[in-house]
Amino acid sequence: xxxxxxxxxxxxxxxxxxxxxxxxxxxxxxxxxxxxxxxxxxxxxxxxxxxxxxxxxxxxxxxxxxxxxxxxxxxxxxxxxxxxxxxxxxxxxxxxxxxxxxxxxxxxxxxxxxxxxxxxxxxxxxxxxxxxxxxxxxxxxxxxxxxxxxxxxxxxxxxxxxxxxxxxxxxxxxxxxxxxxxxxxxxxxxxxxxxxxxxxxxxxxxxxxxxxxxxxxxxxxxxxxxxxxxxxxxxxxxxxxxxxxxxxxxxxxxxxxxxxxxxxxxxxxxxxxxxxxxxxxxxxxxxxxxxxxxxxxxxxxxxxxxxxxxxxxxxxxxxxxxxxxxxxxxxxxxxxxxxxxxxxxxxxxxxxxxxxxxxxxxxxxxxxxxxxxxxxxxxxxxxxxxxxxxxxxxxxxxxxxxxxxxxxxxxxxxxxxxxxxxxxxxxxxxxxxxxxxxxxxxxxxxxxxxxxxxxxxxxxx
Amino acid sequence: xxxxxxxxxxxxxxxxxxxxxxxxxxxxxxxxxxxxxxxxxxxxxxxxxxxxxxxxxxxxxxxxxxxxxxxxxxxxxxxxxxxxxxxxxxxxxxxxxxxxxxxxxxxxxxxxxxxxxxxxxxxxxxxxxxxxxxxxxxxxxxxxxxxxxxxxxxxxxxxxxxxxxxxxxxxxxxxxxxxxxxxxxxxxxxxxxxxxxxxxxxxxxxxxxxxxxxxxxxxxxxxxxxxxxxxxxxxxxxxxxxxxxxxxxxxxxxxxxxxxxxxxxxxxxxxxxxxxxxxxxxxxxxxxxxxxxxxxxxxxxxxxxxxxxxx
Numbered sequence: 048x049x050x051x052x053x054x055x056x057x058x059x060x061x062x063x064x065x066x067x068x069x070x071x072x073x074x075x076x077x078x079x080x081x082x083x084x085x086x087x088x089x090x091x092x093x094x095x096x097x098x099x100x101x102x103x104x105x106x107x108x109x110x111x112x113x114x115x116x117x118x119x120x121x122x123x124x125x126x127x128x129x130x131x132x133x134x135x136x137x138x139x140x141x142x143x144x145x146x147x148x149x150x151x152x153x154x155x156x157x158x159x160x161x162x163x164x165x166x167x168x169x170x171x172x173x174x175x176x177x178x179x180x181x182x183x184x185x186x187x188x189x190x191x192x193x194x195x196x197x198x199x200x201x202x203x204x205x206x207x208x209x210x211x212x213x214x215x216x217x218x219x220x221x222x223x224x225x226x227x228x229x230x231x232x233x234x235x236x237x238x239x240x241x242x243x244x245x246x247x248x249x250x251x252x253x254x255x256x257x258x259x260x261x262x263x264x265x266x267x268x269x270x271x272x273x274x275x276x277x278x279x280x281x282x283x284x285x286x287x288x289x290x291x292x293x294x295x296x297x298x299x300x301x302x303x304x305x306x307x308x309x310x311x312x313x314x315x316x317x318x319x320x321x322x323x324x325x326x327x328x329x330x331x332x333x334x335x336x337x338x339x340x341x342x343x344x345x346x347x348x349x350x351x352x353x354x355x356x357x358x359x360x361x362x363x364x365x366x367x368x369x370x371x372x373x374x375x376x377x378x379x380x381x382x383x384x385x386x387x388x389x390x391x392x393x394x395x396x397x398x399x400x401x402x403x404x405x406x407x408x409x410x411x412x413x414x415x416x417x418x419x420x421x422x423x424x425x426x427x428x429x430x431x432x433x434x435x436x437x438x439x440x441x442x443x444x445x446x447x448x449x450x451x452x453x454x455x456x457x458x459x460x461x462x463x464x465x466x467x468x469x470x471x472x473x474x475x476x477x478x479x480x481x482x483x484x485x486x487x488x489x490x491x492x493x494x495x496x497x498x499x500x501x502x503x504x505x506x507x508x
Numbered sequence: 509x510x511x512x513x514x515x516x517x518x519x520x521x522x523x524x525x526x527x528x529x530x531x532x533x534x535x536x537x538x539x540x541x542x543x544x545x546x547x548x549x550x551x552x553x554x555x556x557x558x559x560x561x562x563x564x565x566x567x568x569x570x571x572x573x574x575x576x577x578x579x580x581x582x583x584x585x586x587x588x589x590x591x592x593x594x595x596x597x598x599x600x601x602x603x604x605x606x607x608x609x610x611x612x613x614x615x616x617x618x619x620x621x622x623x624x625x626x627x628x629x630x631x632x633x634x635x636x637x638x639x640x641x642x643x644x645x646x647x648x649x650x651x652x653x654x655x656x657x658x659x660x661x662x663x664x665x666x667x668x669x670x671x672x673x674x675x676x677x678x679x680x681x682x683x684x685x686x687x688x689x690x691x692x693x694x695x696x697x698x699x700x701x702x703x704x705x706x707x708x709x710x711x712x713x714x715x716x717x718x719x720x721x722x723x724x725x726x727x728x729x730x731x732x733x734x735x736x737x738x739x740x741x742x743x744x745x746x747x748x749x750x751x752x753x754x755x756x757x758x759x760x761x762x763x764x765x766x767x768x769x770x771x772x773x774x775x776x777x778x779x780x781x782x783x784x785x786x787x788x789x790x791x792x793x794x795x796x797x798x799x800x801x802x803x804x805x806x807x808x809x810x811x812x813x814x815x816x817x818x819x
Contacts, residue, residue: 149765151766151783154783155783158561158562158782158783158785159782161562162561162564162785180562180785183562184562264657272679273765273767274764274766274768274769275765275766324656324657324674324676325676325680326655326656326657326676326678326679326680327679328676328679328680328681329676329678329679329764329765330679334657337657337658341658343657466785469783469785470784473766473779473783473784477591477767477768480768480769481768484680484681484769485681502584
């Protein structure tokens with residue numbers, strides 16, 4: 048599988064291939080550094096127009112890359128189509144490796160592979176919260192981007208830049224959205240809710256009436272309630288929309304123990320057993336979408352990908368779905384809040400073919416490919432220019448209306464907490480999960496959580 | 509003189525045998541040392557450092573700080589983490605429940621299978637199926653069966669009017685551990701049944717014939733003849749299962765994820781090692797886990813030896 052493309056490749060890298068033991072990883076990464084260094088200069092000489100993906104021209108034989116895309120919804124298929132188009136264009140092969148659906152598990156796999164210096168995967172899809180954790184294992188893409196990075200949202204480029212190195216190229220942007228059943232809301236003359244209290248009320252009214260009318264399985268509201276990163280995203284939206292802060296503020300202060308956050312969690316806790324099934328305590332994105340798309344929920348909180356799935360020809364709710372911004376909290380100083388998500392593409396420092404891998408990343412993040420992905424998969428582009436594109440707007444009419452939601456999306460505190468973000472997030476989702484499962488009161492859980500996060504923080508982040 | 513020669517011969521022979529025995533054992537010992545001894549020692553050693561999984565080389569010795577340390581009026585370390593103690597509690601509960609239920613059920617099944625009846629070979633093969641399915645696969649299947657929205661089990665319970673609303677088996681904190689125990693019992697009872705069946709088939713017929721002649725009641729035969737005779741094999745099976753159950757990871761992780769309500773010691777260790785990148789702290793957890801399993805094994809072994817001595 049590993050083909051040595053060039054005779055100039057240093058021998059030392061060959062020796063490092065078989066070595067997996069940690070003790071040699073320093074030696075190994077040194078070797079890789081040496082080899083990538085050589086590779087780069089080689090590229091500079093050969094590729095005059097890297098934006099055209101002309102790497103095939105340099106090698107007489109094609110090489111094979113491995114790319115790990117997502118597995119949620121259409122992720123795998125849409126990614127594979129893009130990768131195949133690149134293969135056709137360049138003559139190189141690229142294998143799409145499937146990955147876990149939960150982002151927490153994906154990160155664990157990526158960390159294991161990169162921590163061991165494994166070259167098995169060349170291109171990783173990385174969550175917006177990861178560059179700080181994985182940055183030191185990723186290749187600087189700036190020499191390959193040739194200015195293409197300036198076409199993306201500056202905030203996303205800043206997110207992918209670690210210590211002056213562009214380690215990840217933005218691929219698509221995510222924000223939490225409220226999906227609702229247009230037909231059911233019309234039937235009961237209900238407005239699209241703008242506050243969580245309205246949502247609770249509307250969901251209960253419609254659910255009770257429909258259940259009486261015979262649709263016993265109808266649920267009012269479904270979202271991601273399993274103890275994993277997705278719950279952190281959901282709960283952050285509730286709390287931020289109540290003006291309860293973002294767990295840890297930008298200056299490093301632990302802000303989670305406050306009355307507004309308690310109010311938000313109290314309301315969310317009241318949903319279970321009334322408008323939300325207890326089973327939602329074990330829902331990821333796909334479980335929630337499964338319930339909504341089979342016509343068994345009035346409202347759903349999910350990412351933009353669910354739109355294209357709901358509008359699929361085989362979908363039971365095709366043309367019955369509306370999308371809106373998430374509701375705001377009750378009281379003053381509240382606002383609608385959507386958690387900022389999204390995925391970027393990065394090249395492993397241990398890749399045997401960094402130039403080709405970087406070329407694949409540039410191809411997949413290009414305007415043409417992002418446009419295709421927006422139309423066929425509903426993925427939100429990371430290039431502002433595509434938000435006024437006619438074809439894109441025709442496929443996802445809500446793109447234009449929700450531009451504000453994306454602009455004002457709430458980032459998770461991953462920058463300020465750095466490498467401890469995972470622990471903070473895990474402590475947070477477990478505390479929230481305990482409240483939702485009625486094991487603890489919101490007040491006690493958040494007080495305890497604040498102490499735990501302070502413990503993780505130590506003297507400073 | 510001849511005798512002297514003979515002893516020298518035998519001692520020479522014995523020495524040569526010992527030598528070749530060691531020679532034959534050596535590859536196994538070397539491999540064991542490499543794949544079991546070395547990682548174990550390294551883990552124990554890492555437990556006393558502040559190593560990070562992503563930068564394993566940059567580490568320093570910190571003594572027992574990973575286990576317990578006191579700073580600014582607060583206790584830190586594994587032993588001060590309530591989540592760890594929760595996972596210990598969960599694991600012990602899981603172990604006690606699954607092993608005892610599996611032993612009783614397995615014994616029953618083994619007794620039935622020990623009788624000859626038509627189609628016995630087929631039943632014996634069929635009963636092994638749950639044990640033969642990879643654990644992750646069977647846990648996934650059960651996850652779908654137990655699902656509260658589209659799961660078959662809720663559908664059946666609802667159509668039989670046993671429950672009114674679907675039961676959230678893998679989400680409701682009051683039912684989580686019960687569901688996990690049920691799935692494990694389904695999966696591992698065949699293993700127990702098979703080990704006990706093997707022991708039953710080795711039993712001497714004379715004891716039963718004697719009991720028959722004496723006209724002993726079958727239940728008395730079971731308590732006085734069968735049980736004492738299979739006890740050694742039974743204890744081996746119980747110890748195997750207990751060690752396995754104390755390390756449980758897959759069933760719980762696939763059904764419920766890294767949820768504190770149902771977290772086991774192995775899930776806790778994995779999370780520290782691979783999600784939080786704390787190689788040092790995670791190794792301390794793994795070391796504790798190792799000693800807990802070792803301790804449980806010793807206790808079980810000693811307990812059975814004492815009881816066996818009484819008989």
